[in-house]
Structures are given as C-alpha cells and as structure tokens.
Amino acid sequence: MINLKKYLWIVAGLSLLVGAVAPVEVAHAKSYLTITKTKNTDYNARFVNQKARNDGIYYYGPYYTQHSAKTRDASGKNWQHRFVRVSQTVTLSNGAQFAKFSWYGKTIGWVDVKALQKYSRSQKIQTFLNHANFQGSAMVFNNFTKGASHVSVGYANADKKILNSKNSLYPTASLQKVMTGALIEQLAASGKLSMNTKLSAYYPSVNNSKNITIRQLLNHRSGIDMDETTPSKVLTSQNSEINYTLDQMKVAGNNNYNYTNANYVLLAGIASKVTGKDYNTLVNQRIVKPLGLKHTFAWNQLPSNAQVTTGYRYSNGKANQSGAVSTKMMSSLLGAGNYYTTPEDYYAIQKGIRNGKILTKNQYYDLMNDYHYSYAGGLYHLTGSIKRVRGVLSGSGYEAILYGTEGNRQGVVLFANQRPTRSIDDLAQDLYDVARYYNEN
Template sequence: MKAILTTKSKVRTVVLFLAGVLIVGGYALRQRSFAAYNPVTATSNQRYDAQIVNQTSLKSGYNLYASGPYNTSAGNVRAVANGSKYNNDYVRVMQTKTTKTGSYARLRYFNQYLGWMNVHGIKRVSFTQVARGTMQQYDVIGTAALEPYTNQPPVIVSTGYADKAHGVLNSGTGSVVYPLASLQKAMTAVMIQQLIDEGKLTASTLLSKYYPQVPYSSSITIAQMLAMTSGLENTDATPAKQMTEAQAFANMVKSLDSTNDHAFSYSDANYVLMAGIIAKVTGQSYAENLEDRILNPVGMSNTFMVTSAKPTFKDTLAVSYKNNGRQDYTSPSKMSYPRMSAIPGAGNLLSTPSDYYKFIIAIRNGTLLDEDQHNDLLGYGTTYSGGVYVTRPGIYFNNGSFGGTGYHTGFFATDNNEHIAVVFTNQTPLGSGISGKNFVAKMYNVATYY
C-alpha cells in the first residue's frame, strides 16, 4: 500500500492506491491502473464537423473524457461515457489537443458538450454530409435549404424521389416544386403590412369595412386576423373544380363560422379574407399583388399560383407518398389543384425551399420590409403573428401540410436571419416516430450548431 498525505490550507485529503482501487475522500473508483495527466504538446482551435465512427461496442469504443486529454488506454477514471452510445452521430469538433499518447478532440453534439475523444474515433465530414445524413437517419424524402452562417449561400440537400415511377429525384435546383401550404400565409401577411405602412390599412381596420356579411365582423380587426384571434373558423373543403379568386373568397365567406371568441385559434379563413382585402384595397387581384409585391422583387422564379386555370410550369410536381411501416413510396398521389384553389392567400402556391429561403431573407433586409416593419409584423399576437409562430424568443417559424397527404413544409429562422432551415417533404410518416414539425426544428438545430 502507498499513502500520500497532502495539506492545503486547513483541508486535508488522503489518497490511497490499493489493489487497483483509487480511494479519494472515502469514495472508491475502480480502474486497471492510474493514468497520470499527460502534458499537452500542441493545441488547435480549428473547428470542423465530424462523425463518430468505429464505436462498435463498449469494449472497442473510444471513451469520452470530461477533462482531456488523458491516456485512454488505461481506462482513466475521468471517462464519462463510451463513444459507442453515439456511433455514427454527427458532432462538432471545438478544439484539439495532442499529448504523447495521441490527439484528442473536444466534441459538441448539437448544443451539448460530450467530452474529449481520441481522434481515431471520429472522421471529418462536410456540412452537406451532416444535413443529408440527418435526413437519411429519419427516412426523410424531400429537400432542405439550410443557412449555417450569415450572409452565405444556403446549403441545399435532397433525398429520395419526387416521382419514383418516372425516376425523378427530389432536387433543390428548381426542377421540382412542392405545395407550399400554410407557409404562404407569411407572404399574405407581408403584403398586409406593406399596405399598413402605405397608409391604406391600419392594424385596427375592421373586417366589416370589406366583408360586413361576416357575423361579428364589426368587432374583428386586421391585427386579430394576423394573430389568429379573430374568432373565424373553417373546415377544409375540396370543390368539384378549380376556383377563381372571387369564387374562393365568396365560398369562404359563405362557409366559415364566426364565434366572437378572441382566443388564439388557427384558421385559413383569416388569411383567405385578408387576400380578398388586399384585392379590394389595391384594385388588383391577389395574384397580381403577389407577383408585383413579393415574387418579382425577391426573384422567386420557381413559385407558381393555383387558381381556376391549370398552373403552367416545366417543373415536376413532387408526388405525395406514404410509408406503410414496411416500405417507402406507397400510396402515390398528387396534390389536388381544386383543393388548393379554394384557399388563396393561405395555401394555393407551389414553390421550392430555395425560393422560400429568398423570401425569408427579403422580409427583413429592406427588400420587402425593413427591420422595424418586420418587428411590427411579429408583434400582433403572442402565439402567432403575421403568418408565423412567435412563441420562441428570437425565433419565428411555421409548418404547413394538407391533411391526408404526405406533403409537409416548414421553416425556422432567427429574427436576424443568422440561422435558417426550410424543409419540404413529400412522404409521411418520418422515421423514428419524429413529427414533421419536430424534424424541421432538428434541421434548424443542425444549421445552428454545425
């Protein structure tokens, strides 16, 4: 037995080494042999993305250490986990240190620091590999546009087929379009905000000025419609044929319910009627306003509207698929154009993640709204405002889908556009039981932490 007695101020600590057991202050931690701290001979602060590999079992996996680097071959007592728990996961290397026993990297998994691992347990990968690998991990079929760094072009990744029967892959080049669903609501809201700033509307303008036939319209304001606190409700409907804008507005007025309850309640009716108000105020159709106020200024050349006429575009419309629990690409079907035409302003657009990414950038950089105008748009409600959810400070987001189909769209963005994720998918359900909106949030975290 070897005993070491140390004294510092009035604190006395006894450390005993006996039969391979380290005894500190009465607590025993078993190890094969004590591994002394190795002096650092080199340090690198270069950060890069990596994947944890070669972690096949607890015996063969590389340990993670809370305070590295240490001699890992001795099974140091400072090990906090075995790398096999994270095999094939993506991490961010934050720092690398070298000792006589090798080089060790400090790893971050999203926003969680895992510890230090021997670099032989990781391999360097690109951000594109991280993004595509995350989509594949959850059996996601679709396209994503991610901004990991401010003022740099987005990274576009795609997985799976847009049209398997014809061998057309999902693509971020603009050759494949997807139903935009509720993400269109933010475009309608931006145009309403523009009209407010032009003095043609106010946040307190009453719905009764434009649609007096709607019950309780004299107590419903534009601000409440932007925040989904108007009391308007509606159910999805698929008409027999595609509708004109005027037919869609009239149909919504006829079929909606008005409850006079001003708690938050999500409803397409708010944004369809605001599309109608845009047309009434400007003397031009909603479609013409969208072209002049949004699509052309932003350069959204792969975004198309569905109204009474068949939309004309050369792109492939992504087919909707289901995973039946055994295989992908079952129950193929295409989006109903009559169903989309019934909700102008709330879900009658086809678009791409790249185009929508351009829109997100433009709503704050002065192209469509300046910073103050954008802040106004996000301030009409505490749950939802201006076509997006505002429940997470500093972040706004939304998700869209058409019930009964495999389509899902979603985005997350910081208020200052520092990090952005736009994800469009054409199959449901996703793998590992993750929901579409939670997967979009995960891709936003990929853009934020990798």
C-alpha cells in the same frame, strides 16, 4: 526531556525518506507522453467502429499527458455514430494523434483520431431525414445564407425516378399566410387601410363584419370558422375562390383564437379590392420581383418545365404511396396556401419581410402585432426569439415547416412531399440544434 540522540536519528530518517521519495516523483513525471505538434482546426466528425475499438475518452487532456489523463473518463462504445465537432488535433511523443471535440456546443475532451470519421453537417441532416422517412428538401443555416446546408432526399416523381433537388417545387401550404400578411402590412403602411379597418368595408354581407378588424383576421381572432373542405370542382377565378369561402365559413361572434384559412382568403380579397389588382399580380409585383425569386409560383401559373413534386405517403413500411393533392383543393386556398416554392426562395421571403425589400423591420413588428399574441401576421412567436410556422395539405403527403430565429440568422426550412413518420416539429427542432452548433464542412 527530549532524548537528543533519538531526535537526531528521527530527523535523519525523515531526510532520507524525503530524498527517496522526490526522485521517484520526478522520474514518474518524465514518463508522461508529451505533445509534439498542435493544430487548431474546425471540422465535423462522427464516432465509428466503437464496438471493436471502444476508444477511451479523456476529459482533461490527451491520453497519458498528465496525471488526470492516465485512465479513461468515458468509453467510445457509448458514443458510436455521435456527431461531434473537432477544434484541435495534437501529435504525441509516441506518434499517436488525438482530437479535442465538442458535442452540441459542450466541450467533451480528447479521443484518438482513429475513432472519428469526417462527417459533414449535410450528411448528418440527411441521416435525420432518412430515419424519419422524410422525402423532400431542407435548408439548414446558422449564419444567414453563408454556408447554408441544402439537402434533398427521395423522389420528386417516383414513377419517373426523378429525384428531389434544391429547385424542386413544393406547396407552401400555411407558410404562405405571412406573404398575404405582408401585402396587407404594405397597404397599411401606405395609408390604404389600417389594422383597425372593419371587414364590413369590403365584405358587408359577412355576419358581424362591423365588429371584425383587419388585425383580427391576421391574428385568427375574428370569430370566423371554416372546415377545410374540398370544392366539387376546380375554382377557376379569384371571385369563385372567395365566394366558395364566403359560402363555407361561419361566424361565432367572439374574438377567441381560432385558426382557419378563411381569414387569409378574405385578406387576399381585401388586398385586391384596395389595389384593384388580383392576388397573383400583387404577389408577383410586391414579393417575387423585388426579391428576384426564381422558383415561386401560383398553383395555376406553374411553368411547364418546372420540377413540381408529387405527393407521397409512407405506409406499412413502404415509401412513395399515393399522397397527391387535388387541384380542386389548391384552387380553394387563395392567400392561404395556393403557391409553390422552394426552401431557398421561402427563406428569402422571410428575410425580405424585415430587411426593407418587402417590409421594414418596424413594419414587420407591426404585422406581428409587436409579439402581443403567440400567433400574429402568419407566424407563431415562441420564447427565445424563435418563430415557427407549419403547413400541411389535408389528405396529401405534403407538409412544411419554418423554425428559426426572428432575425433569420439560424434556422430550418423543410418542405416534404412525403411527410415524415415522426413529428415534423420535433424533426425541425433537432435540425435547428444541428444548425446552432455545427458549420457546414
């Protein structure tokens, strides 16, 4: 049997306990800081002075504005110089200001605004380039040309102390091959030749030419091979450039992938044979003029006032060591790397080969063999609708790369006259991630 008196005493005790606890919780909640002002924003920044400050990072809200923000979730000392994007700032009831930030697209949390220093995307790009001992020019973009970052570092001419700039000229190297491919696609689209036309129609003396198609030349699956040698003298005519290649190349007789400049030298010659015009005239009429390019020239047609970069190497801890390219080599790269350009002009070419100014989108797909192979028409095609092409001039300091989306919305164009001391592929991919997650501000 229940003792009624004892039961009533227990109930009364519990009531007193609840009454005692509830006011404490209410008082505790009132002690949290409150947000008195909120501002939505969008700017880039980096963590600074964290060795001394070691600011707390709070994942769930500004410091002490709720129970989950009473103690830090991470420490600023581990974030020194990390590049972040701020989307919101708030002012708290104690006057402190906190910023909500993300890191490469991932929302992290909140930190005191004093932990951050405004830092533009261009500044971050320059940091990447400097750490790699890169000299040259970069174009980084995430919304076509709108808000693109243009960054140049180092010297175009170290002896004369002329700095690289947006309009400095760099060799295209293998980035030019897609230009030659575009000329061939134009001729195919107009019925002047087909992708199945045999090489023997133009160069019957080439071994196995009856079994080599235009398409195989474009995709480096012709069985042709050639060492990248430098001629003993400057080749002064298009015929001499082509004849040099014909003399140097060999034909294996298979259709395996084998990258060689010879394929594109022959394609340049074919375009000339079909049209009756030399390669430089075709490039000017069909690419340069339609796109309004101001800084794209053949190696032997450079304007006297153009800022042509000198090639350098970084060696033994020293920059600007001799790394020039010889005119003899440049004269041997017809259709495969004998032009100079800028990142901005080259980006315009990439847009032009699928927006109708040079090729339509369907013609672009045809040139790229509908992505049947990883390399086609002058470009590599990677997973995730990414295209890439890299070029380097052997024995020199010049190196270049395009890495970005097939549709040209996001990407990176790098032209170096002092090759980076880390992989230019890795450098381009790091900059591509910067382009994806940060605007230029």
